[in-house]
Amino acid sequence: MEHDTSKSNNKHSIDNLKTSGLERRLSIAKTSLNVGRRWAGNSVSGIFLDKKARTARNQAFMEAQAQYVADELGKLKGSVVKIGQMLALYGEHVLPPEITRALQTLNDDTATLTWPRIEQTLQRILGDKLHELEIDRTPIGTASLAQVHRATVLATGEQIVLKIQYPGVAEAINSDLALFKRLLKVSNVVPQTRSLDAWFEEIRDLLHIEVDYDIEAATTERFYARLQDDPRYAVPKINRNYSSKRLLCMTYEPGVSVTSDALKSLSPERRNAIGQAAIEIMMQEIFVWGEMQTDPNFGNYLVRISDSDHETDKLVLLDFGAIRQFDNALLTIARALLRAGYRHDHTAMMAAMTGYDFFDSMSDKVKSNVASLFLLATEPFSDTAINPDIPKDCLDEQQRYIWAKSKLHSRISATARRAMQSFEFNLPPKEFMFISRKFIGAYTFLTVVDAHTNSNNLVKPFL
Incomplete structure (x- = not known):
């Protein structure tokens, strides 16, 4: 959850969240009804088109349909938004690309809950x-499940932040998932498969953990x-007295986004150090x-820039709600x-791919394709002296990896699509999808920071 100290707050406020089951059911029911009407209208009006025109029309309709669903969900806040975000993050192998793209537009940074409602919650x-x-009445950060306010402990002057969960969102998780x-079923855009059911179970477990602030x-800590x-790092210190x-x-931890x-x-060397x-x-x-923050959202990080080149810039780690063991x-x-x-050893990569049903059920051909995908994904971590496949413009004069020039994410995506075209390719284990998403988030971070990193420093301690 972002609390960037360089931002002003100009969001509109709302007096109440639709957190009661009835309100949320009515809202979703209305959306479902509209979606159903649109499908019927599209089917009837496209009846006289030829196949090519109908395919193009259906594609455009699916895009609009998915965006409508995402827009309506975004108005509800709470776990519905979080569910959509999680599906966008982890469901790209389960959902059509139109749905994934639309769900990626679901934004935490929407309306804030008015101060009287927040004060009522704090009083309780x-x-x-x-x-x-x-307590500062204007929030410095918002998300789908909570908002953050700065405050001062009057007796000590200590600067703190309060992450205040929206009332009713924890109790609405199970019904939100069902809704x-x-x-998705009514909108007719997602095949109702066992894979989808498994993902919803996973999201349910993750959400129940995420709304438990004791955890x-x-x-x-x-x-x-x-x-x-x-x-190099700053982590907030928990104040148990008010938690x-x-x-x-x-503790309040200042920084920039x-x-x-x-x-x-900043100078290249300082950005390299932050990236590293x-x-x-x-x-x-x-x-x-053996435990990882699985949400690669940029809002979960800030950077505290030091006053001089001789002091270390700090990476501020803010949010530990979406942790997986x-x-x-x-x-x-x-x-x-x-x-x-x-x-950069293809044979060793194939040998490492054992001990999980996902790997053990693959034919040698598919296993070889997936091993090639993993070799590409680990390119920034490979020994530059023995990996001839790293594009020459991706290394600087000190043989450090230049993330901004690598186009690694798009290269991985293209290779992954080819690997997955195999009819025998199964859905990867959820754990691998969490890890791959974390890597993609890190790749994006390092590209934005324009960092150059040294693979020996990164990998040798873990070999």
């Missing part, structure tokens, strides 16, 4: 402790302890700690895949 949770705080599934507080002695299951209180001009104007820190934390998450079997496979990627 904090009671008399509310008088110990001076969302029904809407997020404990996770934030673990990451704080791990990183407190590393000058509860639906309210999270932590990843896309800010101030960050772009961003990808190193991901390596630690996957290969050392991984078992040792998966981590062992992931380490072997990384090792093979570092050595």
Whole structure:
């Protein structure tokens, strides 16, 4: 969740969220009805077109239909928006591209809940402790499940932020999921498969964890302890006195957004250091700690720019709600895949792809194609001395990888499409999709920062 200190707040406010089951059901029902009418109208009006014209028309209709659904969902806030965002992130192998694109437009940064409603929520949770705080009535960050307000602890002057969960969103998760599934069914744009059901179960579990701020507080404290002695990172410190299951209180951590001009104007070496820190934390998450922040949203990071070239710029890690733990079997496979990627060894990559039904059920041909995909995905982590496939313009004079020139995401996407055209390709395990999404998020981060990174520094500690 973003709280960029360089931004002003000019969003419109709403007095109430549609968090009651009835209100949400009515809203979704109205959307479903309109969607059904549109489908009927499209079918009738296209009856006299030839096949080519009908295909083009249906494509355009599907795009408009998907965007209408996304727009209507965006008005509800709460877990409906979060479900849409999660499906957009992790459902690209399950959903048609039109739906994925439309869901990607669902935005956290919408209307804010008015101060009287927020104050009412705080009063209910904090009671008399509310008088110990001076709270800024204008939020510094909004999301689909909560909004963030700056505050001061009056007795000590400590600067804090309060992440306040919108009332009723936790209780609405199960019904929201049911409504969302029904809407997808009525809109006729998604095949109702077991894969889709499995994804909805996964999203349900993740959401119930994400709305439990006791869990997020404990996770934030673990990451704080791990990183407190590393000058490259800042993690908020949890204030337990004002925290509860639906309210999270932590130290205020200033910084600028990843896309800010101030960050772009830093020297290349400083941007390289920030990029290296961003990808190193991901390596630690996957290969050392076995738990990972799975939401690659830029709003979960800020950068605290130091006053001089001699001090370290800090990567501020803000949000630990979407954390996933991984078992040792998966981590062992992931380490072997990384090792093979570092050595750019196709045979070793194929050998590493064992121990998961997803890999073990592949024919040698498909396994070879997927191994080639993994070799491409690990290109930035490979030993530049032995990988002849890295495009020459992707390395600087010190043999560091130039992310902004790599076009890696589009190259991976093209290769992945070819690999998945095989009729025997199964849906990847959810864990691998989480990890791949995390990597894509990191790739985008490093491209935006325009960082050059050294593969030896990144990978050797984990070999």
